[in-house]
Amino acid sequence: MLLDIRMPRMDGLELLARLRSEPAPPKVVVMTGCDTPETLLQAVREQAYWYVTKPLEGKALIELARKALADTPPSPIEVISARPNWVELLVPCELAVADRIQNFMAQLDGDLDTDVRESVGMAFRELLINAIDRKACDMFMRKN
Secondary structure, three states, X not given: OEEEOOOOOXXXXXXXXXXXXXXXXXXXXXXEOOOOHHHHHHHHHOOOOEEEEOOOOHHHHHHHHHHHHHXXXXXXXXXXXXXOOEEEEEOOOOHHHHHHHHHHHHHOXXXXXXXXXXXXHHHHHHHHHHHHHHHHHHHXXXXX
């Protein structure tokens, strides 16, 4: 589902929260032209699959929709706490989550330059991938 934040009659984040209570909630790509850290964190809290800011090229949106449709159901990413200078997340140790986390981190607009934000997102992604590799190695060693 492609979901804009600003909609008539109901805010997109409110709809996203309602969708979570469905027996089989859809994967939701949240789109916004009014990007704030609070909006991003609320989208993560409500289990958005992906988060993009407008304007977005049609080709990029089609690729994102294909990726969402092909991906397995997303594991939840939980926001433990969030302050202006601190975000604490509980993240499943899964490869599919690494790209989502990198996307969320890159979109998190703070006092950091875009390059620094992207670097932090990439570093977090690498840490998660290393944890996944370590978990797989530990599981292999226990079996043998």
